[in-house]
Amino acid sequence: MKKWNSVFANLAISYISIVLIIVLLLCSIFYVYFSRNYKEELRDRNQLILENTAQTIETAVFQRAQQIYLDISLNQNINVRLLADSSLQSNHSKVIDLQEFLKSEVISNSDVVQAVHLYYPGQNVMLSSLYGLNFNVDQDSRIANLADWIDGMRSNKQSSLWTPTRLVPKDIYSNLSDGGSNALMTYAHSYPFQVSGENSDVIIAIDVKESAISAIIHNMMPSQYEGTFILNHSGNTISDADKGKLVQGNYDTSKIRGEAKSYSGTIDQNSHVVSYQTFPSTGWKIFSVVPSSSFYEKSIFIQKLILSICLLAILVGIVLSGILARANYSPIKRLTAKIRGLMDHSSEHVTNEYRLIDTAFVKLNDKVNSLEETLEANSSVIKHNVVLNLLHNCYTREEWVEELSFLGLSSEYNRYCCLILDSSEAFSRLSSRNMQYAVYRIINQLEAASLSNSRIIAEALPDKKVVIIVCANQESEDLLEQISQFVISEGQEQFCLDVQISWGCWVHEMTDVHRSYIEAQTLMKYVYFLPDTSILKDRKLLNRENSLDQIPQAILAKFKDKLHARQPQELVTAIEQLVTIMREGMYAADHCRFVLANTVFVYSDYLKSVRYKHPEQENLDLFNQYVGLHNILSFQKWLVDSATGFIAHMENRNSERAVSSIELAKQYIHDHLSGDLSLEAVSTKVLLSPKYLSTLFKEEIGVTYTEYVTSHRMEKAKALLGQNNMTIEQIANTVGYATAAYFIKRFKEMHGCTPGNYLRNIAK
Numbered sequence: 001m002k003k004w005n006s007v008f009a010n011l012a013i014s015y016i017s018i019v020l021i022i023v024l025l026l027c028s029i030f031y032v033y034f035s036r037n038y039k040e041e042l043r044d045r046n047q048l049i050l051e052n053t054a055q056t057i058e059t060a061v062f063q064r065a066q067q068i069y070l071d072i073s074l075n076q077n078i079n080v081r082l083l084a085d086s087s088l089q090s091n092h093s094k095v096i097d098l099q100e101f102l103k104s105e106v107i108s109n110s111d112v113v114q115a116v117h118l119y120y121p122g123q124n125v126m127l128s129s130l131y132g133l134n135f136n137v138d139q140d141s142r143i144a145n146l147a148d149w150i151d152g153m154r155s156n157k158q159s160s161l162w163t164p165t166r167l168v169p170k171d172i173y174s175n176l177s178d179g180g181s182n183a184l185m186t187y188a189h190s191y192p193f194q195v196s197g198e199n200s201d202v203i204i205a206i207d208v209k210e211s212a213i214s215a216i217i218h219n220m221m222p223s224q225y226e227g228t229f230i231l232n233h234s235g236n237t238i239s240d241a242d243k244g245k246l247v248q249g250n251y252d253t254s255k256i257r258g259e260a261k262s263y264s265g266t267i268d269q270n271s272h273v274v275s276y277q278t279f280p281s282t283g284w285k286i287f288s289v290v291p292s293s294s295f296y297e298k299s300i301f302i303q304k305l306i307l308s309i310c311l312l313a314i315l316v317g318i319v320l321s322g323i324l325a326r327a328n329y330s331p332i333k334r335l336t337a338k339i340r341g342l343m344d345h346s347s348e349h350v351t352n353e354y355r356l357i358d359t360a361f362v363k364l365n366d367k368v369n370s371l372e373e374t375l376e377a378n379s380s381v382i383k384h385n386v387v388l389n390l391l392h393n394c395y396t397r398e399e400w401v402e403e404l405s406f407l408g409l410s411s412e413y414n415r416y417c418c419l420i421l422d423s424s425e426a427f428s429r430l431s432s433r434n435m436q437y438a439v440y441r442i443i444n445q446l447e448a449a450s451l452s453n454s455r456i457i458a459e460a461l462p463d464k465k466v467v468i469i470v471c472a473n474q475e476s477e478d479l480l481e482q483i484s485q486f487v488i489s490e491g492q493e494q495f496c497l498d499v500q501i502s503w504g505c506w507v508h509e510m511t512d513v514h515r516s517y518i519e520a521q522t523l524m525k526y527v528y529f530l531p532d533t534s535i536l537k538d539r540k541l542l543n544r545e546n547s548l549d550q551i552p553q554a555i556l557a558k559f560k561d562k563l564h565a566r567q568p569q570e571l572v573t574a575i576e577q578l579v580t581i582m583r584e585g586m587y588a589a590d591h592c593r594f595v596l597a598n599t600v601f602v603y604s605d606y607l608k609s610v611r612y613k614h615p616e617q618e619n620l621d622l623f624n625q626y627v628g629l630h631n632i633l634s635f636q637k638w639l640v641d642s643a644t645g646f647i648a649h650m651e652n653r654n655s656e657r658a659v660s661s662i663e664l665a666k667q668y669i670h671d672h673l674s675g676d677l678s679l680e681a682v683s684t685k686v687l688l689s690p691k692y693l694s695t696l697f698k699e700e701i702g703v704t705y706t707e708y709v710t711s712h713r714m715e716k717a718k719a720l721l722g723q724n725n726m727t728i729e730q731i732a733n734t735v736g737y738a739t740a741a742y743f744i745k746r747f748k749e750m751h752g753c754t755p756g757n758y759l760r761n762i763a764k
Contacts, residue, residue: 015324019317027310046224047275050288053220053228054277057213062162062281064112065187065206068105072116072204073191075101080191083127084120084201095133102129114168114184114207119150121203130207145169149188149205156197160189162282164236165210165246183210183246185238210246213239217286227289238284332357382406387459391418391467393514400511407457409510413471417480418504418516420524421466421487442466445490446483454479465524468501469513475506477537484535500527502536525589529582531631544586551578551587551595553752560602564702564711566647572640579636596635600626603643610702612646650700661686662696669709673716674736677709714750717743721759728755 073080078101082094102116106129115130119137126134126146137150145168152161167181184207190200197203217239218225229240237245276287339360386406389395395403421442443458446468455471468487472479484501491499502523504516522545523536530536555578562571578599582592604622622642629635665686669677682705683690697705713735720731732743747755 012321015321016318019314019321023310023313023317026313027306043273043275046273046288046290049221049224050228050275050277050286053217054279054286056220057216057286058279058281060216061112061208061212062187062279064109065208066189066281068109068113068116068206069187069189069204072102072105073189073193077101080118080202080204083118083123083125095127099127099129099132102127105129112208112212114182114209116207117146117203117205119146119153119203119205121154121200146186146205149186150203153188153190153197153200153203156190159194159196159200160187161197162187162232162284164232164234165238167246168207183239183243184208185210210239214241217241221288224288224290227291228286229289230284230286232282232284384459387457387467387469388461390510391514391517393511395511397509397511404510409455409457409471413455413473414508415472415475415506416508416510416513416516417470417472417475417506418513418520419468419470419480419483420461420502420504420517420520421468422500422502422524422527442487442490446487456483467517467520471510480537481535488534498534500524500531500534500536502527527631529589529592529632531633545588547586547588549585549587550591551581551585555581556595556599556602557751559599560606561711563603563606563643566650566701568644568647571643571647575636575639575643579632582632596632597623597626599639603639606702607646610650610699612650661688662693662700665693665697666708669712673713674734677736679705710746710750713737714747717747717755718751718758721755722762724759731755 072078078098079094080098082091082098098118102118105116106113115128117126117128117131119126124135124137126137128134137146145166148166149161149163152163163186165183165185168184169181186205186207188197188203188205190197191202191204192200195201213230217228218241221228226241229245230238232238240246271291273290274287275290276285278285336356339356342360383406386403389403390400443460443466446456446458453473457469457471458466460466468483470480470483480503484503487501488499502520504518504520504523507513507516519542523538523541525545526536526541527533555574559571559574559578562574578595581587582595600622607622625638625642626635629638665682665688668682668685679690679694683693686693688696694705697703697708701708703711717731717735720726720734726734728744729740732738732740735743737743737746744754747758751758753761
């Protein structure tokens, strides 16, 4: 009972310790993150909002006022210097036009601009969109509120200035005491453009509404609006939610200025976060002063929430630790009970479960050693199965790690390539025992070879092929060439065998060797068509395998036509042409094998149609002969020998029949394709009965009389189509068809396409 409690206690303490460590670690991580990163993120977001607000004010207000100045100074329809160059008496209409233009500018920009003034220092005259024309400006009390920018520009060494905000009456009939006032700031610029204010002929002043700036701040920073204000270089308040601070004296900015654009500071004994941004046009600064508590309220709440969750996690973890400890102890208890049941009675006195399990493992180890000896004896069979499963992609990465030891392969290699050795033609000459000896002799020599720090694994495949897996640290075509030449030379020297090898691609993982194997298999298909190539490594063959092109029907039809015509030389040429196009053309191997099989079928079917009997073989099985051929050159020789022998035999047989009669019929058909070529009409011409003439055509030529006539008519039609100087109707009449429609139908049945398509094909 004590031992049981000891195991359970150890498990419980382990789980509780893990829970506490994980929870404390998470608490530390969350605390550090939310005490630093989260606060910085809030501050950066506030700074970003302030930057966007400053950019908007800069674009929508300050740059817009500067643009209005440019519109006035550069407008060619008005003379800004009107009152500076001539007397007023002769330019009343022009003065009125100029004032109307100023009013139109104000109306066009009424959301930002209150008024536009033109002041002429030399004449002390001002033309205003709001006050009209005024002489002796210094003595006019109505426009005393304009003195700040007038006096400023008279002594200004620069060409422009921005005035602080001032309160002015809403109109000329109001005053400040009755509360009807607007907060305005003025942008004044000399004219001409680059002249200083004290030397200017005309000063163009634009009164900008402070409310336009306040509206932007209120819209873009609603929560920080009350703590956002703008100060000029002197500390004067340009814009503020508290309008009572406008036009006051210097603002004490010593407590809120710093190097950083966002920092923490104490204002009125309270902690605040201060952010500011400078306007490029004016050099003024917009400040956002926010109590620190507004930044950290969410952070503190989240920290408290995290602490509560962590405490809850600890409680749940302790409960789960007890449950898991009990649940995990149950398998140990069941395991020890099962071990006692399997072991002898001497284990009953062992009360320590771990000691009992240790004893069981010692005995198990002895049995495993015995099993390993058995596996060692059968290692070759296991290795063979592992390689086959690997080539067929039967392993996941986890499963492959367990099977790796059966190949005796370390994991230090990072490139793998698969080669296939084809020796079916060579091995076919050996007995089964000698063939097996030759295969395993080559395999053993390959695996024993050490080439360029590589490892070679070789296994025999069920189809008399040998697969070679090359393991190396880098891709090397020279290594593959060296291995290939080694195999070829060993096969020729020791066994007088001519072998062919195909290469797959290099892969990075052993579990991807099946991709390299598939490529090597694909290239191995072309061994049949390239028997004179020892190493198949040309990657163009992979493109050929994916090709959808088909061998032209004209080549196949040529073989059939020459076979039916029993022209041996032309037939040999047709076979050579077919073999050449399969060896050199971009046609898939499977398609070529299908065409070869179809060619054998056409040949076999024709032999049956003419009731051909081989003089030496009673049952002529062409397909078995074809399957036994190992390459296309053997196929070519076999087909040429068989076909020429058949033609020679048939020619001998024809000499014993009425050759002259059928030749006469063939000549008549050739000369009268457009005439009446019915069986009755032609049999009359050659002095034979219709039935006998039909029999001669079937036996001697291998086709019926009708098929022969149709074939010659279509050959004539093809020749006429090739000349391309007659219509389809004319060609139909020339070859003996009454209607073009019936001619087209017969042509399509014979050649698989209409005359029009045939014309387009030969035109390409």
